[in-house]
Amino acid sequence: MAEGQFKQGIAAGRLAPPEYADNFSDLHPPFDRHEALVEADRCYFCYDAPCMQACPTSIDIPMFIRQISTGNPVGAAKTIFDQNILGGMCARVCPTETLCEEVCVREVAEGKPVQIGRLQRYATDTAMAQHKQFYERAAPTGKRIAVVGAGPAGLACAHRLAVNGHEVTVYEAKPKAGGLNEYGIAAYKSVDGFAQAEVDYITAIGGIDVQHDKALGRDISVAELASSHDAVFLGMGLSGVNALRAEGEDAEGVQDAVDFIAELRQAGDLAQLPVGRRVVVIGGGMTAIDAAIQSKLLGAEEVTICYRRGKEHMNASEFEQDLAASKGVTIRHWLQPKSVIDAGGRVAGIELEYTTLRDGKLVGTGETMLIDADQVFKAIGQSFDASPLNGSGNSIAMEGGRIKVDAEGRTSMAKVWAGGDCVVDAREDLTVAAVAAGRDAAESIHRALTSNGRA
Template identity: 85%
Template sequence: MAEGQYKQGVAGGRLAPPQYAENFSDLHPPLDRHEALVEADRCYFCYDAPCMQACPTSIDIPLFIRQISTDNPLGAAKTIFEQNILGGMCARVCPTETLCEEVCVRETAEGKPVQIGQLQRYATDEAMARGKQFYTRAAASGRKVAVVGAGPAGLACAHRLAMHGHEVTVVEARPKAGGLNEYGIAAYKATDDFAQAEVDYITAIGGIAIVNDKVLGRDFALSELAASYDAVFLGAGLAGVNALRAEGEEAPGVENAVDFIATLRQSQDLSALEIGRRIVVIGGGMTAIDAAIQSKLLGAEEVTICYRRGKEQMNASEFEQELAAAKGVTIRHWLQPKRVLTEGGQVAGLEVEYTALRDGRLVGTGETIRIDADQVFKAIGQSFDGSPLNGSGNSIVMEGGRIKVDGEGRTSLAGVWAGGDCVDDGREDLTVSAVAAGRDAAESIHRTLTSNGRA
C-alpha cells in the first residue's frame, strides 16, 4: 500500500515497535530434539498407514517418524525429500489437520494425533541447517527444459528434472522465486526468510537457472520456448482476482487480499504498513483467514470476515477458523456484499445481504445490514489468465478456465506439460498438491525425453 493512499482510520505504526516482532513470530515454534523423540514415540507405525495415503505426495510417514525415533533426523529428511523436495515449507503450511493428522489412528482413538507436520519440520530443518544434500545430478542428458513459474510446482519439477541430468531454465514473473510460498502465505507461518532458504536448497543440486522478472506473453512467448527447448513445463499461478460483484467495489480502500499479503510478506518494516481500524474481509478460504489475522496483528481494532455460506462450507480448515477467532477476528456467515459505502471518497462501510439456501441454491434474502469499515479486502478466489498462452493460435486447450492436461500432466500441445494452480487436475489448490503435480510431470517429461534416445 502506498503511503497516504487511505485517509481516515488508516495508518501505520499502530503498535509499539516490539509488538510487531512478537505478533509475527513463528506460529508453531519448532520441536527440539527431546520433544521430537517423545512425539515420534507416540506413532503406532501402522501397516498400510492412513496418514501416508492422505498425503498428496505419498511421503512414507511411518518410516520417517521411525527414523526420528531412532535419532536419525537426516535419514528422516531423506525419506521426506524423496517424495517432496519442498517438505520443509509443506511442514509449515500444509493443512495437516485435514490431511495426514486427520486420519491418524491416534486422532481416531484419542482426539490427539501425532504431530506429523511438526516432526516433518524437525527433520527437514535439520538437513537444511546442515546443508545436507541427498541427491546428485545424473550424467548430463544433453536435454534442455524450460519451466514457467518458480512456485512449488515449478520448483519441484525443476529439481526432479535436474536430478535426472537435464538442464533446466526457470522463468519467473516476480523479482523472487518461490511463488505463493514467498508472496502468498501468512508471514507468521514461514519466518526468517524460509521460502528463499528453501529455493537455495533446491537449486543447490545444480543444473537449474532461475530468470526473474520475465512475464509470459510480455517478455517471451510459449511458441519461443517450445522451439528452443526439448520440453516445457507450465507452472504458472493464478494471477486474476475474482470480482465482488458489488456496487462501488473500485472505491479507494477496497483491496485484493492477495496483494495485501504479498506487500506484507515483502515489507522490511511492518510498522510502516498502513492498516485500518475497522477491516472487513470477504471470503471463506485460507487467503481470507490470513488477511484477517494479519490485519489484527498489524493493529486493526475490529476485523470481520463475511462469508456467504455456513461454517461447514468454508474452505479454511476448522483449525484456521479457530485460530482467527483466537486472534480476535469475528467470522460472520450467510452474508454477501451488496454495496461499498463511501464518505469523502473513502470506504466507510459495507452493505451486506443475508443469504440462504432455497431448493439447493444460494440466494439473497433481501435483508441487508451495514458493517462499518475503513478498509475492505477481497478474498473470494483467483482465476487463471490463459491469454498469454496462445498468442500464435489456440494450441493449448482450456477446460473450466484452466489448462487441460492428461493423467501425466501433458497439455494438448506436444512437448508442453503443466501442473499446479494453472490446471484443473482434480487436486486441491494446496502447496503439497502443486509439488506432487510438478514432480509427477517431471517424471513424465524424463520418460519422454529418454524414450528411444529422442524426445
C-alpha cells in the same frame, strides 16, 4: 498498548515495535530434539499408513518418524525429500488437520494425532541446517527444459528434472522465486526468510537457472519456449483475482487480499505497513483467513470475515478458523457483499445481504446489514489468466477456466506439460498438491525425452 491502535482510517504504526515481532513470530515454534523424540514415540508405525495415503506427495510418514525416533533426523529428511523436495515448506503450511493428521489413527482413537507436520519440520530443518544435499545429478542428457513459474509446482518439477540430468531454465515473472511460498503465505507460517532458503536449497543441486522478471506473454511465449526447448512445464499459478461484483468496489480502501498478503511478506518494516482500523474481509478460504489474521496482528481494532455460505462450507480448515477466532477475528456467515459504502471516494463501510440455500442454490434473502469499515479485502478466489497463453499464438485446451492436462500432466499442446494451481485438479489448491504435480510432470517429461527413463 500503542496509541496508534485507534487511528482512524488506514494507517501504519498502530502497534509498539516489539508487538510486531511478537505477533509475527513462528506460528508453531520448532520442536527441540527431546520434544521431537517424545512426539515421534507416539507414532504406531502403522501398516499401509492412512497418513501416507492422505499425503498428496505420498511421503512415507511412519518411516520418517521412525527415523526421527531412532536419532536419525537427517535420514528422515531424505525420506521426506524423496517424495517432496519442498517438504520443509509443506511442513509449515500444509493444512495437516485435513490431510495426514486428520486420518492419523491416534486422531481417530483419542482426538490427538501425532504432530506429523511439526515432526516433518524438525527433520527437514535439521538436514537443511546442515546443508545436507541428498541427490546427485544423473549424467547430462543434453535435454533443455523450460519451466514457467518458480512456485512450488515449478520448483518441484525443476528439481526432479535436474536430478534426472536435464538442464532447466525457470522463468519467473516476479523478482523472487518461490511463488505463493514467497508471496502468498501468512508471514507467521514462514519466518526468517524460509521460502528463499528453500529455493536456494532446491537449486543447489545445479542445472537449474532461475531467470527473474520474465513474464509469460510479455517477455516470453509458450510457442518460443516450445521451439527452443525440448519440453516446457507451465506452473504459473493463478494471477487473476475474482471481483466482488458489488457496487462501489473501486473505492479507495478496497483491495485484493492476495496483494495485501504479498506486500506484508515483502515489507521490511511491518510498522510501516498501513492497515485499517476496521477491516472487513470477504471470502471463506485460506486467503481470507490469512488476510484477516494479519490485519488483526498489524493492529486493526476490528476485523470481520464475511462469507456467503455456512461455516461447514468454508475452504479454510477448522484449525484456521479457530486460529482466526483466537486472534480476535470475527467470522460471519451467510452474508454476501451488496455495495461498498463510499464516503468521498474512500470506503466507509460495506452493505451485505443475508443469504440462504434454496433448492441447493445460494440466494439473497433481501435483508441487508451494514458494517463500518475503512478497509475491505477481497478474498473470493483467484482465477487463471489465460491471456499470456493466447499471446503465444498457440491453442492450449482449457477446462473449467484452467489448463486441461491428462493424468501425467500433458497439455493438448505437444511438448508442453502443466501443473499446480493453473491446471484443473481434483485436489484442492494446495502447495503440497502443486509439488506432487510438478514432480510427476517431471517424471513424465523425463520418460518422454529419454525413451522410458533411459537417457
